[in-house]
Amino acid sequence: MGKWTRRGFIGAGLLGGGALVVGVAIRPGQRAPELAPFVADGDETLVNAFVKIDANNHITAIVAHSEMGQGAQTALTQMLADEMDADWDNVSFMEAPAEDGYANGPMARGFILPDPQIPKVLIPTLDGALQKVSEMIHLQITGGSTSIRATGVFGMRVAGAAAREMLMTAAAETWQVPLAELTTENSHILHAASNKRAPYAEFAEQAASYTPPNDPTLKTPDQFKIMGTSRPRRDIPAKVDGTAQFGMDASVEGMKYATIMAAPVFGATLESVDDSAARAMPGVVDVVTLDDAVAVVADGYWQAKQALAKVKPTWSRTDNDLQSTQGIFEQFDRDLRAARDSGESNDDLSIGDADAVIAGAGNVIERSYRVPYLAHSCMEPMNALAHVTDQGCEIWTGSQNPLGFRYSVADALEIDAEQVTFHNFQMGGGFGRRATPDYAIQAAKISRASGHPVKLIWSREEDVRHDHYRPAFTSTFRAVLADNGKPEAWDNLYVDKHEPAEAPHIPYAVPHQKVHYIDSKTHVPFGPWRSVDHSQHGFFTESFIDELAYEAGQDPYQYRRSLLSDQPRLLKVLDETAAKADWDTPLGPNRGRGISLQQSFGSIVGEVVEVTVDGSDVSVDRVVVVVDAGYAVSPDGMVAQMESGVVYGLSAALHGEINIEQGQVVEGNFDTYSALRMNEMPVIETHIINSLEAWGGAGEPGTPGIAPALTNAIFAATGKRIRELPLSRFELDSLA
Incomplete structure (x- = not known):
């Protein structure tokens, strides 16, 4: 999102159209019918985009954020459940699929206009525009600490409160009682005057036919029952008993393994490769060349890794072949001195007249600081399983931006995004690294070239040497x-x-x-x-x-x-x-x-x-x-x-x-x-x-x-x- 200024984002959003969205609907009317095929099965009713209820009154929150150890999916579910007056013991969550309809408009709202004091009359147009532009840029990212402060505040709380109001409206119509006489608790609707009590599930189907309110009444902190409490994270038991599925755990029938060696100098390309020794090794299926890398496909990862060590690539020469850390910092120092001497730089913030005060001072305190490049060093190295056929591509990996990855893979393969099916997994560390789709693109290209479903696993060395680094x-x-x-x-x-x-x-x-x-x-x-x-x-x-x-x-x-x-x-x-x-x-x-x-x-x-x-x-x-x-x-x-x-x-x-x-x-x-x-x-x-x-x-x-x-x-x-x-x-x- 770095390329999106607030003004640019808003401008693009207004051009995208004034449709209705509060994390619930992108146009007047109910969005659930078009999204239900992606998230609801059997006896489940999608009440709005982020809430589904089954016949047993079990509520599932649909969360548009990935899990990489931070626990946001549980916290976001708490926000929705509290606004719904849900029975926490009968609430779970699922991750939103990598579909356009689940582009994260509420996150865009939190990024662009976090002030909640926006006139209610403007909310439908504003949120609709931001939803549209979120779909245009395939925004489904987890990062920037936006889960709670953006998706939670402008998405999950609103969706939970909207679902509650929709269910109460359905109950009032069914029971023929005034809406004001109804209350809710523990996933039930109550009418004290008639002593009626019924689970949300009884009204889910009828509620799903309504247009979700775009400005439902939200609780105040003194009314919270679930928010503000420490509930056990729902992702932890599976991590303890080993059933949690990470990208590294993905498996399909007939898959092969691959590992890769990219050009050691960033910007270099592969000119030629002697792969004869690698191809002669047991278990080796193929050697695949990419523009800037070579990969070995084999029956197992260890076989692929051993064979890759036998490959002899020739890389192109670049202007950066003699670059060093010392040279980079010398460049920084040289450019900074030149800017000081010339007075030419880019303005960031200006208050008063610092130049004049410094020029007239007898004692100026001067200091210089520096920090190095840093890798992400996720405990789970980059990996992705891809299967490319004539019909399209299916991919399994852990990603901080599933929808963005889906479109990136489609672009790399020069196919339509509708031909890419993306399965997101939990991540053994992200920290921003898994917002960059390079490893998923590589897996897709290797699968296409080899004709097999291929699980690409980067070695630790590849992971460290071909990161996208925190800048020096x-x-x-x-x-x-x-x-x-x-x-x-x-x-x-x-x-x-x-x-x-x-x-x-x-x-x-x-x-x-x-x-x-x-x-x-x-x-x-x-x-x-x-x-x-x-x-x-x-x-x-x-x-x-x-x-x-x-x-x-x-x-x-x-x-x-x-x-x-x-x-x-x-x-x-x-x-x-x-x-x-x-x-x-x-x-x-x-x-x-x-x-x-x-x-x-x-x-x-x-x-x-x-x-x-x-x-x-x-x-x-x-x-x-x-x-x-x-x-x-x-x-x-x-x-x-x-x-x-x-x-x-x-x-x-x-x-x-x-x-x-x-x-x-x-x-x-x-x-x-x-x-x-x-x-x-x-x-x-x-x-x-x-x-x-x-x-x-x-x-x-x-x-x-x-x-x-x-x-x-x-x-x-x-x-x-x-x-x-x-x-x-x-x-x-x-x-x-």
């Missing part, structure tokens, strides 16, 4: 402090702006701010990585504000506090973080605390890290997290996501680094691209603030603040400032 960044800062130590001017020039647009912006009251950037492109492919640009800019901005606090001779917590007097919600999170972390309690020798504050994806997260430094060894002892996401639909889920975000970000800060030499990635497996080990795991304490402000996300906001809190803690313990990640590249006891 360099960010430079200049600041001027007033007599009271507060920043008077803030100038931030960095390389390459991606998304979200607000990632480099700070919440602190600085009267003169200039945030700007330059484009400094490299040949390394990039893609969304957990918390996207917030993960880099969080480290940059929260490191620099910490340095300014020390330059001013002030406590870093109190310094931040003094700059947030007009931001009560942020201030509350900051104060609670310091209090829960015992900020003012002294630590022993070689120990330190660091603090950070981040606002991202609609949520505010404060973090404090405690470390012990022994020579060059850093022990992360404790992490305190305070999160205000407006409202925690599932408190246990919120805690788990904060812990997950901390672990992912801490792993990157301590160890994560993708290096380029001779144009290609050096690292290949966990021996060279390390992850946080169990013995390195700190105690994590998470505290939730339910401010009841606009609801935010949980999957990503825990990540951006961990790296700066960690390096700020190391400075507090040692007086040594870390401005480049990961920590593993430094010998702390040798730093000045």
Whole structure:
């Protein structure tokens, strides 16, 4: 979604048509009949697009988000069930199919216009337009922490409330009683005056004939019974007993296995290949060449992998063959200096006149920070099973954007999307990587070339060396402090702006701010990585504000506090973080605390890290997290996501680094691209603030603040400032 500005998205949506949708209908009338063939069987009635009820009064929520360990499908079902007054013990969910009708319009609504105070008269046109454009761009993505704050708020809650109103209307007509006299509880409708009580199922078929209301009455938090409670996740039992199906588990009769080797230098192509030795090996079925890769198809994965090692490809030469990490950062530095010298850059944010203040200052504080490329390193490597025939393509894999994958595969095969059947599976990690369809496209092309159903499995080395990486960044800062130590001017020039647009912006009251950037492109492919640009800019901005606090001779917590007097919600999170972390309690020798504050994806997260430094060894002892996401639909889920975000970000800060030499990635497996080990795991304490402000996300906001809190803690313990990640590249006891 990075290419979609809010203005562009709205414009495209209005051109797409003014049809009706609130996650329930895309035109006046009921959408359920056209969607029922994809999701309803036997005695099930699709009441609206996201709700079906069977004859036994079992309710199924249809969720337009993928499962990759985050638990969103359960939380979204809680939102729908609560608004329906459903019996939670008799509610389940299913994932929405990769069909146009299940493009995620509510997610688009949350992304473009999250303000719920839109005049009701405009809601049908607005939501209809956004549904149309969501279908046009095949939007069914799970990412950006949009599940709860977008799909949940504008989709699942509305669909649940609409279904309840439709069922009550059907009951009122059947019983010939006033609608106002009816109440609901535990998936039943009650009429106290006549002592009637009946399950929702009795009225499902009649309700399904109505036009769903586009602005049903939603509950207030004091009325919640299921939201705000920690219900056991419905996906966990199958993961415990081994019945959960991941992409790697997909299987069809007669399938073969494949593994692949892509050009080691990004942008290179396959010129020729000597595959004679591979073809002579037992179990080898075929050797398939693609534009930039070669794959071996065999009876088993190990046979394919062994044969691939015998293949001798010749790759084209490129201008990037001598590129290196050092050269890339030198390019960044050179381009940044040129922009400073020429004054030519791209505006990001401008408040006041930072240039004038800096030009007239006697003391300008200047700092530069950098972060490396990072891989996603999902525990389940990329894989997909595809079967291409004359009739079309069937594909089985785990994807963060099933509908988008379906269209991408169709485009790659040059067939109609209607000829592609897509089966989505759970994912052993996503973090943004499984929003890119390269591996599914490869599987489809290999199947077509070999004539077999083929399960493509990337080796771990392929997974690390042909990722779509979090970009390497360099960010430079200049600041001027007033007599009271507060920043008077803030100038931030960095390389390459991606998304979200607000990632480099700070919440602190600085009267003169200039945030700007330059484009400094490299040949390394990039893609969304957990918390996207917030993960880099969080480290940059929260490191620099910490340095300014020390330059001013002030406590870093109190310094931040003094700059947030007009931001009560942020201030509350900051104060609670310091209090829960015992900020003012002294630590022993070689120990330190660091603090950070981040606002991202609609949520505010404060973090404090405690470390012990022994020579060059850093022990992360404790992490305190305070999160205000407006409202925690599932408190246990919120805690788990904060812990997950901390672990992912801490792993990157301590160890994560993708290096380029001779144009290609050096690292290949966990021996060279390390992850946080169990013995390195700190105690994590998470505290939730339910401010009841606009609801935010949980999957990503825990990540951006961990790296700066960690390096700020190391400075507090040692007086040594870390401005480049990961920590593993430094010998702390040798730093000045």
